[in-house]
Amino acid sequence: MRYRINHSIIYTPDDGTVKLTADGENEISSGEISLAPTANRLLAMLISHHGSILQRDELLNNVWDAHGLRASNNSLNQYISVLRRNFADLGLEETVIVTIPTVGFMFSKDIQVIVEDAPAAGARVQASSSPRPAASPPGEGAEGAIPRAAKFKKWAIVAALALLTAANGWFFLRPNSAAPVFEQRFLLGTLESCPVYTFYKTDSSSQSKYMDLVRKSMERASFHCKPDREIFFKIEDRALYHQKATMFIAICSRLKENEFSGCRSYYTN
Numbered sequence: 462m463r464y465r466i467n468h469s470i471i472y473t474p475d476d477g478t479v480k481l482t483a484d485g486e487n488e489i490s491s492g493e494i495s496l497a498p499t500a501n502r503l504l505a506m507l508i509s510h511h512g513s514i515l516q517r518d519e520l521l522n523n524v525w526d527a528h529g530l531r532a533s534n535n536s537l538n539q540y541i542s543v544l545r546r547n548f549a550d551l552g553l554e555e556t557v558i559v560t561i562p563t564v565g566f567m568f569s570k571d572i573q574v575i576v577e578d579a580p581a582a583g584a585r586v587q588a589s590s591s592p593r594p595a596a597s598p599p600g601e602g603a604e605g606a607i608p609r610a611a612k613f614k615k616w617a618i619v620a621a622l623a624l625l626t627a628a629n630g631w632f633f634l635r636p637n638s639a640a641p642v643f644e645q646r647f648l649l650g651t652l653e654s655c656p657v658y659t660f661y662k663t664d665s666s667s668q669s670k671y672m673d674l675v676r677k678s679m680e681r682a683s684f685h686c687k688p689d690r691e692i693f694f695k696i697e698d699r700a701l702y703h704q705k706a707t708m709f710i711a712i713c714s715r716l717k718e719n720e721f722s723g724c725r726s727y728y729t730n
Contacts, residue, residue, distance in 0.1 A: 465575040477501035481551045512570030655686040678710045682727035
């Protein structure tokens with residue numbers, strides 16, 4: 462099994478490769494990244510829950526603890542950053558992995574993901590083993606030879622991937638004395654008995670307008686406030702001026718401070 466991401470990127474959990482395909486028909490790879498085992502497990506778990514929020518503890522337990530590794534929020538943040546950078550290096554500039562502050566992460570539902578059966582090994586060989594034209598003898602036309610620009614492009618890709626691998630190694634092996642970075646949340650108000658949090662400070666003069674947007678978003682998502690639930694809300698400022706805006710709302714069931722048993726989310730562009 463493998464995943465096709467936004468048509469042009471193929472992720473294969475079995476071998477931990479993420480590759481950019483230059484030709485969707487023939488599966489010609491124009492760039493490939495081999496993920497570290499931990500990064501591969503993390504991406505596999507996120508993409509298999511495409512569009513759903515995974516809590517930090519759930520990721521740490523399944524990706525680190527279950528494999529005898531020491532889990533920490535700092536390590537999780539670092540691996541998320543590396544995965545984002547890997548996708549950016551393959552040309553996917555959109556936000557692939559969305560941070561849900563104080564809760565966890567989600568493989569963005571705005572990114573198209575198609576589950577495919579991995580092609581048979583023989584089919585891959587046939588696709589990549591088409592005969593090359595013989596090189597022309599010295600002094601003759603270069604029609605049958607590989608252009609110098611193509612050679613340069615090939616070596617440039619190899620060099621870039623080697624540099625990326627070295628950078629990833631430095632990222633994880635370098636001394637890390639900085640404290641883990643945790644996302645902040647700010648109380649916007651209360652809807653019935655549920656506290657409503659945003660991920661940025663809100664001007665007091667705009668709080669009532671934002672709370673109106675929260676109520677409308679709750680109705681649109683068919684969410685209902687109950688005891689021990691918290692609401693997380695984020696929307697672009699343009700919504701205050703009745704313009705189309707990206708909106709995210711989640712309602713989470715609280716077990717104890719900063720720990721939740723589950724979340725339901727709603728996201729629109």
